[in-house]
Amino acid sequence: MKSFVKVFFVGGLLSYRALFNWIRPSIYIPTLLGGPLFQILFFTYLGRYATDESDQFFVVGNAIQVSALSAVFGMSMAVANERWYGTLGPILASPANRAAIFLGRALPVLANSAFVSAFGFLVGVVLLDFRPGWDAVPALAVIVVASSAGSTALGMLLGSIGLRAKDFMFAANMANFLLLLFCGVNVPLDVLPGWMQAISRCLPLTHGIMAGREIANGEALAGVGGLVWTEIGIAAAYAAAAYVVFRILERESRRSAVLDSL
């Protein structure tokens, strides 16, 4: 048990520091703070021109969605970079618990994603007059963590696939764009065609964004409990799928001797 906890926390943090390529301030600030800042401004101004929605609609949607940038890329790198750096073999040869190895590196990613999302809300407050009220802050914090967990779990799944697939950054990019389109970030869900709505309800972020908008409109956390639990449930489902894929691909990679092939 002690070993599990150590691998989970210490191993997770060390792996994150070693494998997340964007951790240096010279990359982190422009990519994970500057990028989200301008994404929020871009869609808010586009929204002012093209739609009748309030700025709040775009601030909440994009501030929650930007967590995906950090989560999807961070988690993909934290898992799939083991192969690129040639350290996957030694990791898998060790007797360490796989769940501890795998889930431990999700924790720093989740914390970072929540931070990026909180920064997005701050951008809204400072630059776009977003004023949800102090009462809403704890509820928004819960939603940000739940949504970050969802996008981190999606990142886990992509990272697991990246253990075998050649270009995991390509897949991470695609996933980030698709979340932007499908999750109701900038377009109300009921405007999307039925098949897109059906997909969006199976993706992380969708329910978190809906809950965030209701909180910003004055609803209490209890009033959006269903949405928050659905978001958490989706996160758990993606994490479980990611773990299963990880174990399957690990076994297949050993069997076909392609563990470190690039």
Next chain:
Amino acid sequence: MTYARVVWKGLVFLTKRNSTSSWFLLLVLFQPLIFATIAFYMFKSGGREGTLLYAALGAGMMGIWSATLFGSGGLIQWWRWEGTLELAVGAPPPFFFVLLPAALSNSIIGAYSLAATLLWGRLAYAIPLHFEHPFAFGVALASTVLSLGLMGLLLASSFVLYRHANALMNLLEYPVWVATGLIFPIALLPGWAHPVSWPLAPRWGIEAIRDSALGGGGIWWEIALTLALGLVYAVAAFLFLRLFERLARARATLALT
């Protein structure tokens, strides 16, 4: 004549190579279609259906800028990773003529995104592709692609000394979309932000493209401004390259990743 041959051969080779790159296709086809779709639904939800062609043109231009930014901005870094930067710098022609076809090729590939968003708009949303001034539209598009290619050259030359150019590229995509009014009018921005767009070719390029497609005055003036800015970028890139290349060689940082 030799330099013209270097540029032409490089342009043909790199355009062919980039056209088969999955990464480039993501950038110039997939990403613009996603943004175009978002924009179409946003305009539709706001009941502004007459502006869907406006959205398609804007999303296409966004793709051209992304291809220029990531293609040309990342050029030096890629050559560093591939280990070919020193060979390119050491080749007999001036480095400017080695880099120029690569930068132009990136913006030419970027033009695929405009074609893609217009086609997508036509097929998926039945947008009528009726251009008010088709000849001016062609000239405006060619001028914009050329000017953005030269802007890419300036970006690439500035990044010779900067090892984390990829981070700067991640930052610069949205700000140029915002500042140059590619998909919404600049008038929406605060007054202090308007002058930011003046030295940026995409601002004049999109105005020329939009005016020629949707109808509007001042098209040839906007085209002239786009081309003039392209010339300024080319001269600045030439000077920067001479300076930065020498500095990178003197400090032995040319190939450092």
